[in-house]
Amino acid sequence: xxxxxxxxxxxxxxxxxxxxxxxxxxxxxxxxxxxxxxxxxxxxxxxxxxxxxxxxxxxxxxxxxxxxxxxxxxxxxxxxxxxxxxxxxxxxxxxxxxxxxxxxxxxxxxxxxxxxxxxxxxxxxxxxxxxxxxxxxxxxxxxxxxxxxxxxxxxxxxxxxxxxxxxxxxxxxxxxxxxxxxxxxxxxxxxxxxxxxxxxxxxxxxxxxxxxxxxxxxxxxxxxxxxxxxxxxxxxxxxxxxxxxxxxxxxxxxxxxxxxxxxxxxxxxxxxxxxxxxxxxxxxxxxxxxxxxxxxxxxxxxxxxxxxxxxxxxxxxxxxxxxxxxxxxxxxxxxxxxxxxxxxxxxxxxxxxxxxxxxxxxxxxxxxxxxxxxxxxxxxxxxxxxxxxxxxxxxxxxxxxxxxxxxxxxxxxxxxxxxxxxxxxxxxxxxxxxxxxxxxxxxxxxxxxxxxxxxxxxxxxxxxxxxx
Numbered sequence: 001x002x003x004x005x006x007x008x009x010x011x012x013x014x015x016x017x018x019x020x021x022x023x024x025x026x027x028x029x030x031x032x033x034x035x036x037x038x039x040x041x042x043x044x045x046x047x048x049x050x051x052x053x054x055x056x057x058x059x060x061x062x063x064x065x066x067x068x069x070x071x072x073x074x075x076x077x078x079x080x081x082x083x084x085x086x087x088x089x090x091x092x093x094x095x096x097x098x099x100x101x102x103x104x105x106x107x108x109x110x111x112x113x114x115x116x117x118x119x120x121x122x123x124x125x126x127x128x129x130x131x132x133x134x135x136x137x138x139x140x141x142x143x144x145x146x147x148x149x150x151x152x153x154x155x156x157x158x159x160x161x162x163x164x165x166x167x168x169x170x171x172x173x174x175x176x177x178x179x180x181x182x183x184x185x186x187x188x189x190x191x192x193x194x195x196x197x198x199x200x201x202x203x204x205x206x207x208x209x210x211x212x213x214x215x216x217x218x219x220x221x222x223x224x225x226x227x228x229x230x231x232x233x234x235x236x237x238x239x240x241x242x243x244x245x246x247x248x249x250x251x252x253x254x255x256x257x258x259x260x261x262x263x264x265x266x267x268x269x270x271x272x273x274x275x276x277x278x279x280x281x282x283x284x285x286x287x288x289x290x291x292x293x294x295x296x297x298x299x300x301x302x303x304x305x306x307x308x309x310x311x312x313x314x315x316x317x318x319x320x321x322x323x324x325x326x327x328x329x330x331x332x333x334x335x336x337x338x339x340x341x342x343x344x345x346x347x348x349x350x351x352x353x354x355x356x357x358x359x360x361x362x363x364x365x366x367x368x369x370x371x372x373x374x375x376x377x378x379x380x381x382x383x384x385x386x387x388x389x390x391x392x393x394x395x396x397x398x399x400x401x402x403x404x405x406x407x408x409x410x411x412x413x414x415x416x417x418x419x420x421x422x423x424x425x426x427x428x429x430x431x432x433x434x435x436x437x438x439x440x441x442x443x444x445x446x447x448x449x450x451x452x453x454x455x456x457x458x459x460x461x462x463x464x465x466x467x468x
Contacts, residue, residue, distance in 0.1 A: 004121075011114040018107035022049050022087055029090035048086065049108075052079045056115050060122060070134070080112040135161055146172075173207050177221060181434070190442070191435040192218065192405040219407050222433040229432075230383075241372060248365050255358040262351030269344035392460055405443075406464070408433040412440075412447035414457050 023045045030041030055076035062068050087108055088100075135154075139147045146168065153164045180203050181191070189196040200214040209217070402410070411433050415424055430440040453463035 007117075011118060014107075014114055015111050018111035019049055021107045022083060022111075025087040025090040026083070029086050033089050034086075048079060048083050052076050052083060052108075052112065053115070055079065056112075056119065060119060063123065077112070080108060083108045169207060173204065173209070173217075176203055176207065177217060179203070185436065191439045192408055192443075197404060215404065218404055218434050219411075222408065222411060225432055225434065244368075248361075251361060252358065255354055255361070258354050259351050259358075262347045262354070265347045266344045269340040392457070402465075408435070409443050409446045409450060410455070410457075410462075412443045413450050413455055416444075416447055416451065417457070 023042075026045030026048055027038075027041045030036040030044040031038050034041075034044070036044050055072045059068070059072040059076070062072070088102070135147055135151050139150075150161070150164045150168050153159065153167065154161060157164075159167075180200060183199065183203075184191055184196045187196075197215055197218075200217060201209075201211045204214040204217065412429055415429065415432060426437040426440040426444065429444060430437045433440070433443065435443065450463065455462055
C-alpha cells in the first residue's frame with residue numbers, strides 16, 4: 001500500500017511537471033513553428049495534452065462498462081508521439097539540436113508511461129476484461145501464423161484470448177499426437193516401446209510440454225477416449241428412455257381418443273332413441289284418429305247411404321293409409337334404434353375394455369418407470385464403484401511407478417474384466433489405449449496373463465507389484 005501511495009504521488013508530480021512543461025513548449029511551437037496566434041497556440045497546447053489524457057481515461061471507463069474500444073489506446077499513443085515531436089520542434093531543428101529536443105520530449109513520454117502503468121494496475125486489480133481479450137505483441141513476433149488463427153477465432157466466435165489459446169493449444173497437441181502415431185507406424189516401431197516413446201518429447205516440445213507430460217500423453221489420450229465413450233453411452237441410454245416415454249404418452253393419447261369417440265357414439269344412439277319414441281307417438285295418434293273416423297263412417301252408413309258417407313269412407317281410407325305408413329316408419333325407426341343400441345352396447349363394451357387396457361398400461365408403465373429408476377440407481381452405484389476401482393487402480397499404478405506399457409496392459413485387463421466374458425475386439429482395445437490393432441493384440445495377451453496370475457482391480461491385488 002505504501003508503494004502504491006508513493007507511486008501515485010510520484011505520478012501526479014511527474015504528470016503536473018510534464019503538463020506544465022509540455023504546455024509551454026506546445027504554446028511556443030504552435031505560435032512560432034506552426035503559425036498559430038499566441039492565444040491559439042495556448043489552446044492548441046491544451047487540446048493536445050488534454051486529448052491524450054481523455055483518450056486514456058475513456059479507455060478505462062469503457063473497460064469498466066465491459067465495452068472496450070481498441071481504437072482509443074493507439075490514438076492516445078499516437079497523440080503522445082505527436083506531443084513529443086511538437087515539444088522537440090519548439091527548440092528548433094531536431095537534427096541540429098538533438099539533445100534539446102530529447103530533453104523537451106522526455107516529460108510527455110514519462111507522463112504517458114506512468115499513466116499506462118497505472119492503467120495496467122487498475123485492470124489487474126479490478127479484473128477488467130480490457131487486456132484479457134488482447135493478443136500479446138510478443139506472440140505476434142514469435143508465431144505470427146498461429147497467432148493470426150487465434151485472433152481470427154476470437155473475433156469470429158467472440159471468445160477471450162485465454163479461451164482461444166487453450167482451444168488452439170489442445171488442437172495443436174492432438175494434431176501432433178496424430179502425426180506421432182503415423183510416424184511410429186511408418187518407422188515400424190511398436191507403440192508404447194521405449195524407441196517410440198523417445199520421439200514424443202521432441203515432437204511436443206513446441207507446445208510447452210515437459211518430458212514427463214509428453215511421456216504421459218498416451219495414457220491421458222486413452223483416459224479421455226474412455227471418458228468420451230462413457231459419455232456417449234450415457235447419451236444413448238437417455239435417448240432410449242426418452243423414446244420409451246414418448247411412445248407411452250402416444251399410446252395414452254390414442255386410448256383417450258378412442259374413449260372419447262365411444263362416448264360420442266353412445267350420445268348419438270341416445271338421440272336416435274328419442275327420435276324413435278317421437279315417431280311411435282305419432283303412429284299412436286294417427287291410429288286413434290283413424291279409429292274415430294272409421295266409427296263415424298260406420299254410423300253414417302247405418303243411418304243413410306249418402307255422398308257424405310262416401311266422403312267419410314274415403315277420409316277413413318286415407319287415414320288408414322297414413323297410419324300404415326306411420327307404422328312402417330315406426331318399425332324402421334325401431335329397427336335402426338335396436339341396431340344403434342346394439343352398436344352402442346358394443347362400443348361401450350370396447351370403451352370399457354380400452355379403459356381397462358389403458359389402466360393396465362398405466363400400471364405397467366409405472367412398474368417400468370420404477371424398474372428403470374431402480375436400474376438407473378444400480379447403474380449409478382455400479383459406475384461409482386467402477387470409478388472408485390479405477391481410481392484405486394490408477395493410484396496403485398502411480399505408486400508402483402509402472403511404465404506406460406504396463407499401465408496400458410492393466411487398462412486392457414480392466415476392460416476384459418468389465419466385459420464379464422463378453423467379446424472385446426482388438427479394435428476396441430486399440431481405440432481405448434491409442435495403439436494399433438497388432439499392438440492391441442500383444443497387450444491383450446499380456447493382460448490375459450496378468451488376469452490369470454490373479455490381477456484384481458477391485459481388491460487392488462497386482463501380482464507383479466506384489467511380487468516386487
